[in-house]
Amino acid sequence: MGVDSMSIETAQQALQKYYGYAEFRSGQKRIISSLLEGRETLGIMPTGGGKSICYQIPALLFEGITLVVSPLISLMKDQVDALNTIGIPAAYINSTLSAGEFQERMRAAREGRLKLLYVAPERLESESFRTRMQSLHISFVAVDEAHCVSQWGHDFRTSYLAVAPFVDSLPQRPLVAAFTATATPEVTQDIVKLLALRDAELFVTGFGRDNLAMSVLRGANKRDFVFDYAQRNTSKPGIIYAATRKEVDELFTAMRRKGLNVGKYHAGMTDEERARNQEDFIYDDIRVMIATNAFGMGIDKSNVRYVIHYNMPKNMEAYVQEAGRAGRDGEPSECILLFNPQDILTQKFLIEQNEGLSPERKKNEYRKLQTMVDYCYTPKCLQGAILDYFGDMQESEPCGKCSSCTDERELVDITTEAQQIFSCIHRMRERFGVTMIASVLKGSRSQKVLQYRFDGLPTYGLMRKSTEKEISDLINVLIAEGYLQLTEGQYPVVKIQAPAVEVLRGERQVFQKVQKQPEAFAAVDETVFEQLRVIRRDLAAKAKVPPYIIFNDATLREMSELKPATEQAMLRIKGIGEVKFRQYGKPFLEFFQHLNEEREFG
Numbered sequence: 001m002g003v004d005s006m007s008i009e010t011a012q013q014a015l016q017k018y019y020g021y022a023e024f025r026s027g028q029k030r031i032i033s034s035l036l037e038g039r040e041t042l043g044i045m046p047t048g049g050g051k052s053i054c055y056q057i058p059a060l061l062f063e064g065i066t067l068v069v070s071p072l073i074s075l076m077k078d079q080v081d082a083l084n085t086i087g088i089p090a091a092y093i094n095s096t097l098s099a100g101e102f103q104e105r106m107r108a109a110r111e112g113r114l115k116l117l118y119v120a121p122e123r124l125e126s127e128s129f130r131t132r133m134q135s136l137h138i139s140f141v142a143v144d145e146a147h148c149v150s151q152w153g154h155d156f157r158t159s160y161l162a163v164a165p166f167v168d169s170l171p172q173r174p175l176v177a178a179f180t181a182t183a184t185p186e187v188t189q190d191i192v193k194l195l196a197l198r199d200a201e202l203f204v205t206g207f208g209r210d211n212l213a214m215s216v217l218r219g220a221n222k223r224d225f226v227f228d229y230a231q232r233n234t235s236k237p238g239i240i241y242a243a244t245r246k247e248v249d250e251l252f253t254a255m256r257r258k259g260l261n262v263g264k265y266h267a268g269m270t271d272e273e274r275a276r277n278q279e280d281f282i283y284d285d286i287r288v289m290i291a292t293n294a295f296g297m298g299i300d301k302s303n304v305r306y307v308i309h310y311n312m313p314k315n316m317e318a319y320v321q322e323a324g325r326a327g328r329d330g331e332p333s334e335c336i337l338l339f340n341p342q343d344i345l346t347q348k349f350l351i352e353q354n355e356g357l358s359p360e361r362k363k364n365e366y367r368k369l370q371t372m373v374d375y376c377y378t379p380k381c382l383q384g385a386i387l388d389y390f391g392d393m394q395e396s397e398p399c400g401k402c403s404s405c406t407d408e409r410e411l412v413d414i415t416t417e418a419q420q421i422f423s424c425i426h427r428m429r430e431r432f433g434v435t436m437i438a439s440v441l442k443g444s445r446s447q448k449v450l451q452y453r454f455d456g457l458p459t460y461g462l463m464r465k466s467t468e469k470e471i472s473d474l475i476n477v478l479i480a481e482g483y484l485q486l487t488e489g490q491y492p493v494v495k496i497q498a499p500a501v502e503v504l505r506g507e508r509q510v511f512q513k514v515q516k517q518p519e520a521f522a523a524v525d526e527t528v529f530e531q532l533r534v535i536r537r538d539l540a541a542k543a544k545v546p547p548y549i550i551f552n553d554a555t556l557r558e559m560s561e562l563k564p565a566t567e568q569a570m571l572r573i574k575g576i577g578e579v580k581f582r583q584y585g586k587p588f589l590e591f592f593q594h595l596n597e598e599r600e601f602g
C-alpha cells in the first residue's frame, strides 16, 4: 500500500478492526492524518491520552517496518504483548534477550514478518546494530517518551541523543515522529532540535477532559472538607494527594478513626506495604487512597471518581497528571484542589531545598510555581486555563462545570469586614497569625487574648456575630487575593500589603464572590453543622465520652439539613431515639428554636 492510497478512513477501519474502538480521539485523528501525509510530527498528549495508537496504526499501514524507540523494558514488553494479542506482529529487542532470541527476532524483521520493532535507545549506539538495520526497509521511526532527549525534561537519557545520528545512518531517511506528555517550551524545542525533526508538525492536544469537573477551593477548612467529602461519597473510589509523608500519615490515621475505608501510599513505606495498598485500591477493597505524588505512575485504574489535592502541587504538569487520574473511563468525575496560601511557602521551601537545581532551573521552577498559583486564583474557566497553559489547539468553550463556570453568585461588597480585619491586624502590630487575629475580632476571652490585653483594642469583638472559623476563612481569602501576606516559617504571621492600605484609606472596595462548593458538598450548611459540633463537644466534655457517642456525624449532618425545632421532628432524625433525645436532645432543640426565631425576626 503506498502512502497516497492511505486515508484516515483506512486508519479508522484499522482502529475498529484491531483495537475495537469506533472512533479516534480528536488529537489522534490529526496526528495520524499528518503522519499518513508523510509529515514528521511531534505529538504532545497527556498521559493516557492515547499516544501509542498514533504511531501503531500508521506503522500498520506503512510498508516495511517501524522502529519504536522506547525507554523502559517493562513498557516495551507490555506494548508488544498487547499488539500481539490483537494480531499485529511486533517484537522488542533489549538486554533481557538471549543471543538466540535476538537472532530470531532479527530474522523475523528481515523477512518482513514484523510490523513494529521496539528498541531501547542504547541499542542505537551500537555499531553492529546500525549495520543490521541498514538492510531493513524501515519506513518509520517513532520516538516514544521523547522528552527523555531533553535536559529540561524529567527523565533525561543520554542515549536518546543517539536517535538523530542513527536515523542519518540509514540508507534512506524514514519518516520520524516523536511523542511525549511534557509540553513545556524548553522540552518541545529540544525534541525538535535534538531529534532533528524536519519541518515538524506540532500537535498539542487532548489536555481537555470533558468528563472532569475541576474546582479550586480557597480558604476552606481542608480537614473538614475531605472528611465530609469522603463520607458523602463512600461508594466512590478516590485519591487524596497530600504534599508530605507526614500529612499523608496524619490524614490516614484521622480518616481511619472516622471509620472510612482508606489506604495510604508514600515513599517512606516498605515495598510490600505499598504494593498491598495499591492492590487493595485497584481491586476496590480500599476506596480512598491517601498518597504523596509517589502514587500513580503506571496505574491505570479507570473508575477513580475523584482526585482531591490536599495541597497545591508544584506545577501545572504535576497537577494535570495527578488530577487526570480521575475519570479515565470517561464517566463524570471531580478534581478538587484545596488551596491554602501556605502551600506556596511549602513549594518555595522545596525549591530552595533542592540543591541539585542550577540557578537557571530554580528560576524556571519558580515560574512554573507561579502559573500553578495563578490557576488557583483565576476567575476564568479552569478547563480553559489548562488548555491555555499546555497550548492545546482544541477550540474550547467554557466547560460549564468547573468552579469558575458554576460560580454564579453575585459579587458581595465586603469592604467593611475587610477594613475591620486590616485595622485589627494593624493594631496587633502585624505580629500574629490568622487564628489569633480571628480570636480578637470574635471577642474571645482566651488566655492569650487577655494576656496581650487585646480585649482593650477598639477592634476587639468587632466581628462577634461571625464564628471564628468564618473570620479565619475570610482572612484566608484576603491572603489569597493578595491584600495580606503570610510570612514564611513555622508560625506564619499575617502582614498587611499595599492593596489593604488603599482599602483602609477608603480608596478601594473589596468584593468577594463566595465560592460555590462542589456538588456533593453543596447541600451542607457548614455553619449550622459547625455549631452543632460545638454543642456536641460541650455535651461530650460534660459526660466525659467521645463526641460521636453523643450523636455521630451523620446524625448531626441530617440535623443541620432538616433543622428540627420540635421533639417530633427531632425524633425523626436517624440516630436519635427517645433515650438519647431525653439525655442530649434539649440543647440541640433549643438551638434550632433559637435559629428559627432569628429567622423570623432577623
Ligand code: ADP
Binding pocket: 021, 022, 023, 024, 025, 028, 045, 046, 047, 048, 049, 050, 051, 052, 053
Ligand atoms: P499514552 O501513551 O498517551 O499515555 P496509551 O497509548 O497508553 O496512552 O493509551 C491509553 C489508553 O487509552 C489505552 O488503554 C488505550 O487503549 C486507550 N485508547 C487509545 N485510543 C483510544 C480510542 N481512540 N478510543 C478508546 N480508547 C483509546
Ligand code: MG
Binding pocket: 051, 052, 144
Ligand atoms: Mg505511552
Ligand code: ZN
Binding pocket: 380, 381, 382, 383, 384, 398, 399, 400, 401, 402, 403, 404, 405
Ligand atoms: Zn469551566
